[in-house]
Amino acid sequence: MTAPGESKGGRALAALAEIARDSVRPPSPAELDSGLDGVRARLYADQAKRAVRPTSGAALRWSLVGALAATAALVIIVATRSGAPPSPGSAAPPALAYRIEGGTVVEGGYLRESGHAGIKLFFTEGTEFILMPGTRSRLRTVDASGARIAIEHGTASFQVTPTPAGNRRWQVDVGPFLVTVKGTVFTVSWDAATEKFELRLRHGRVTVNGPVSGGEIALQAGQRLLVDLHRGETVINDQTPEEWAEAAAGPAPRASAGPVRKVDTDRQWAQALAAGHLDRILAEAERAGLKATLERASSEDLLALADAARYRRRMDLARDTLLAQRRRFPDSPRALDAAFLLGRVEEASDSGLARALEWYDDYLKRAPKGTYASEALGRKMTLMSKLEGVSRARPVAEEYLRRFPNGTYAGPARAFVRAP
């Protein structure tokens, strides 16, 4: 009576509950330490609040001592945890606070995306960081003097609000480059697989330091910097407003007064996907015309459309959408992801297994440390055993175990290695 029943829905519910039960991991020692610090800070704050209430005599003196100790402890905790230098005094700007949409900060300051819509950081004084879906990034410091964020792979837009005194420093580590900004709107991307760096500056001024000859590079509004470390090329050119608009496809910065072409980004399919509205996405695409949608939709919307089509088993549409992603946005991280996802699409039919294998190979070649590298290698191993036999899959299994000893496919990989 209390167990999920024998109906189809009941069996599916039991399976879902099992997935949910197994997906929860216990907190790590670092998470526990951090949580205990948080509780202690709240207890100290309580003590401090109680201590400043007016009392009399000895009680007052002891309360003040307690309050001072508590306040000192709080200051130490905050300073230690944020890595912030001590406040320079009354000239210092007020402390920065921020909120995150679409993700969370996890151990080591890494930003973990909770959906497919990217992550947005909003700072209290108006600065915004918008990280495109799939971008791997780390919030290194946030303190009264500014913030520093590292983009390890992917694309991000920044709209930095200048302070009147110019006393805030915003820095972005992009792969091996360091971008220092003051009151600027720009988009930056780094592809770790191809070692390509790109910065498009719309307003303001930035300086870029990195492994390029000639030292620091200063960019003016409207300029675009392209560095291809692999080829040793550095190119700075002027960009038209149209080019800027194309670069900003996806969550664009606030509109400016400039003559910017309207970008087709108002579908918000990533949000619809996160909310499970798959049919709505497909219906809207059909209403607008599939061909036109594939030609005009933003990279983010194409990804959401491909996911919706895959989940609804419309593999032809999923394939066309992923191919459009690769054709229209060939240098974006999503084009790489599309290669892996095309493998998944092809695997849905027996006649597509060989093509799936080619896609996984392509993905692993271009992004050996990419988001889906473990999954792609695991799928490659499985497909090779199906198509060419266990003996051909064994070297892939060995590679898998070497690189991902605790990965999802570690069990089958061990079986392939042990097989006669």
Add this chain to the structure above:
Amino acid sequence: MSTRRTQIPVSLVVAPDPRDASDADLAQALAAKSPWAITETWHRFAPAVITLGRRTLGSESEAEDIAQEVFHRVFTKANTLRAPERLRSFIFSFALRVLRTELRRRKARAWLSFQRPETLVDLGAELTDIESRDLLRRFYVLLDRLAPRHRLVFVLRHLESMTVEEAAARMDLSISTVKRLLTRATDKLSQWIEADPDLVGFLDEKGWRP
């Protein structure tokens, strides 16, 4: 080089390990505001409270906030615990109360904004299989539709693997009430899943059977 030895007999006294303290001793130490008791209580019970929060809310980050809230209340109200040996129940009753408040707050927010807020599921980060992550998210979207009490009972029974009797004790409800809430929650979830043939078919196709 010679060393002069004392003739006074000495004995080695080993400080008691806080981990050996019983729950009752721990509760009394908390009430007496012994600093070691806070650390020991956190390390003894926080893992279970955080895991319960993660399973209930589907979010690691929200579960951390909930755990801090729960233990802040426990530490500030430890002197109100009349039966020290019931420290574990005391903590979990706070945890369920805070979780229920959070679930009600979510419902109210959805009602006030006239739209269902996005269900943020940040569990299963180690799941590399994108289909599993999607299923997980869809499961929590369904849980969001349940009333807070139904959801908590379902989580305790089917995600925390408690018996009906244990769930009743944790929630301070009668066994018959828990059974009634559980049946209602299970029936509703099953119906909603059956209304989504793609979901059922997908689980069947993938061989995800309990």
